[in-house]
Amino acid sequence: xxxxxxxxxxxxxxxxxxxxxxxxxxxxxxxxxxxxxxxxxxxxxxxxxxxxxxxxxxxxxxxxxxxxxxxxxxxxxxxxxxxxxxxxxxxxxxxxxxxxxxxxxxxxxxxxxxxxxxxxxxxxxxxxxxxxxxxxxxxxxxxxxxxxxxxxxxxxxxxxxxxxxxxxxxxxxxxxxxxxxxxxxxxxxxxxxxxxxxxxxxxxxxxxxxxxxxxxxxxxxxxxxxxxxxxxxxxxxxxxxxxxxxxxxxxxxxxxxxxxxxxxxxxxxxxxxxxxxxxxxxxxxxxxxxxxxxxxxxxxxxxxxxxxxxxxxxxxxxxxxxxxxxxxxxxxxxxxxxxxxxxxxxxxxxxxxxxxxxxxxxxxxxxxxxxxxxxxxxxxxxxxxxxxxxxxxxxxxxxx
Amino acid sequence: xxxxxxxxxxxxxxxxxxxxxxxxxxxxxxxxxxxxxxxxxxxxxxxxxxxxxxxxxxxxxxxxxxxxxxxxxxxxxxxxxxxxxxxxxxxxxxxxxxxxxxxxxxxxxxxxxxxxxxxxxxxxxxxxxxxxxxxxxxxxxxxxxxxxxxxxxxxxxxxxxxxxxxxxxxxxxxxxxxxxxxxxxxxxxxxxxxxxxxxxxxxxxxxxxxxxxxxxxxxxxxxxxxxxxxxxxxxxxxxxxxxxxxxxxxxxxxxxxxxxxxxxxxxxx
Numbered sequence: 001x002x003x004x005x006x007x008x009x010x011x012x013x014x015x016x017x018x019x020x021x022x023x024x025x026x027x028x029x030x031x032x033x034x035x036x037x038x039x040x041x042x043x044x045x046x047x048x049x050x051x052x053x054x055x056x057x058x059x060x061x062x063x064x065x066x067x068x069x070x071x072x073x074x075x076x077x078x079x080x081x082x083x084x085x086x087x088x089x090x091x092x093x094x095x096x097x098x099x100x101x102x103x104x105x106x107x108x109x110x111x112x113x114x115x116x117x118x119x120x121x122x123x124x125x126x127x128x129x130x131x132x133x134x135x136x137x138x139x140x141x142x143x144x145x146x147x148x149x150x151x152x153x154x155x156x157x158x159x160x161x162x163x164x165x166x167x168x169x170x171x172x173x174x175x176x177x178x179x180x181x182x183x184x185x186x187x188x189x190x191x192x193x194x195x196x197x198x199x200x201x202x203x204x205x206x207x208x209x210x211x212x213x214x215x216x217x218x219x220x221x222x223x224x225x226x227x228x229x230x231x232x233x234x235x236x237x238x239x240x241x242x243x244x245x246x247x248x249x250x251x252x253x254x255x256x257x258x259x260x261x262x263x264x265x266x267x268x269x270x271x272x273x274x275x276x277x278x279x280x281x282x283x284x285x286x287x288x289x290x291x292x293x294x295x296x297x298x299x300x301x302x303x304x305x306x307x308x309x310x311x312x313x314x315x316x317x318x319x320x321x322x323x324x325x326x327x328x329x330x331x332x333x334x335x336x337x338x339x340x341x342x343x344x345x346x347x348x349x350x351x352x353x354x355x356x357x358x359x360x361x362x363x364x365x366x367x368x369x370x371x372x373x374x375x376x377x378x379x380x381x382x383x384x385x386x387x388x389x390x391x392x393x394x395x396x397x398x399x400x
Numbered sequence: 401x402x403x404x405x406x407x408x409x410x411x412x413x414x415x416x417x418x419x420x421x422x423x424x425x426x427x428x429x430x431x432x433x434x435x436x437x438x439x440x441x442x443x444x445x446x447x448x449x450x451x452x453x454x455x456x457x458x459x460x461x462x463x464x465x466x467x468x469x470x471x472x473x474x475x476x477x478x479x480x481x482x483x484x485x486x487x488x489x490x491x492x493x494x495x496x497x498x499x500x501x502x503x504x505x506x507x508x509x510x511x512x513x514x515x516x517x518x519x520x521x522x523x524x525x526x527x528x529x530x531x532x533x534x535x536x537x538x539x540x541x542x543x544x545x546x547x548x549x550x551x552x553x554x555x556x557x558x559x560x561x562x563x564x565x566x567x568x569x570x571x572x573x574x575x576x577x578x579x580x581x582x583x584x585x586x587x588x589x590x591x592x593x594x595x596x597x598x599x600x601x602x603x604x605x606x607x608x609x610x611x612x613x614x615x616x617x618x619x620x621x622x623x624x625x626x627x628x629x630x631x632x633x634x635x636x637x638x639x640x641x642x643x644x645x646x647x648x649x650x651x652x653x654x655x656x657x658x659x660x661x662x663x664x665x666x667x668x669x
Contacts, residue, residue, distance in 0.1 A: 030427050232644075
């Protein structure tokens, strides 16, 4: 194991350990480089992109066999509203809205989701797996991979294409291009939805069949029908492609949020989140800004404070100094949804920390005097709570 | 008549599958093996798997995934060959006969050498004699210089050589190479199409098969390579990772355009 000090991007607040992140010879992360590529883009460029999008959609409509023009996977969030706004209000198309409901919605999220049928005059299909199955998956995936939300990533990336195949709809319209997070791709790559990205980055390399035969959380194949990705044959028969609207329209979450509030009365969270300063993200899942994200901090030493502030540095809403303050304020906070979740899945707090600690990354964390330590972006290292591991398990984390 | 091949090229860099742009910008795409499984399912004719790491660190920096995080290139090659149901060529950082032997033992069908061939041209002959010419591919990285000459570059474009592309290609053929993988540095990741004059000059100058690579941004570029030059195979890196069923779509395009490639209808649809 290589114990170099934690390295951070010279421009934003992302640490080197960030999932998939490459940092170049100048100390700048791939995510900032990708943002640079996007910044160069002029209004003329986006006008041309819009034309490309229209040509694509037109071509797909020529080949369509369904009475629906496309599927839009929606959570009810600001981006879902924006996608639907473009397809319905700007192009006058007939989408089928499709939602995976993982039983974690916040009240405002419920309100926004259920109003989509009203404000967009659309048909809306909502799929919610059995709550008992979801509770089992919450516990099982928390123990297996340190993430109780695997079911959500799986459902969100599987159910829409299942429906595309079922209804013979050949176009899915996804929203943001998530790879600005790691700088995997650039606008010119015209990336489309793919099983590989879903499997690796959405589902962490696990599939429904990895969830069977667990003695503690018995699950059957027919508990997980919503999690099965269609075969290449089925996909090619339907000819379904998933386009990301973020490749064709300038993506500015703050502007979109304001627009959706003004046009449709979209609501942000009434109460602030414990772990981030933003109020308009992740209303479909109370844990995404909460303990799911806390586990990211437990594993890799960074969280939503870094995610959101890094994005805001890149889009010019914040300086790096301001961003570092956000990291200092939010990244480590143990949010109160922890107790909500422990109650939901019937687990003790002790078991939670014992399990979570097993996922600490030794590239980031070490143990001193019974406490977890890591390097900080503002220069020193400091303690972040008690250790809940056996002496044997602690050996990986001793640095001397 | 022998079918012309469509070959995805994968780049491994310090444990990650990456895309490459002009031999200087790299973006981590993820696990080094998952993509192989997909490319295999879509019926790629062959696969070229190149290790372009600068050092011996192979680490995806994640231990909470469903895939093993391998820390040595040999482990990765073993995983790759388990998932590949087509011939694979493994290259990058090969310096000795032992390196070749290890890779073949792990399931590589051919190996590709680049720097070592330039350093010690006799290595090509030695490898061909020991393992058979059919399994020795020489990879040549070429840049179009300002004076209009296609010159061979070495060490991942870090240094010049005195060779022109055509001279070096003829030389490696004479030394016993079985095949040439021709990369165009200035076209790498640019999506503007192949350097067709380069592909044509080299494939016309040698009798061994030439695989053209560098610059594919749409399937029609593959067709241009096959129509306008004498290459035996068209290769591309990044584009195969941008969409699902990519190899199928590429071959469908080429087959539909009347080119001499395998039918795309391998999938029973």
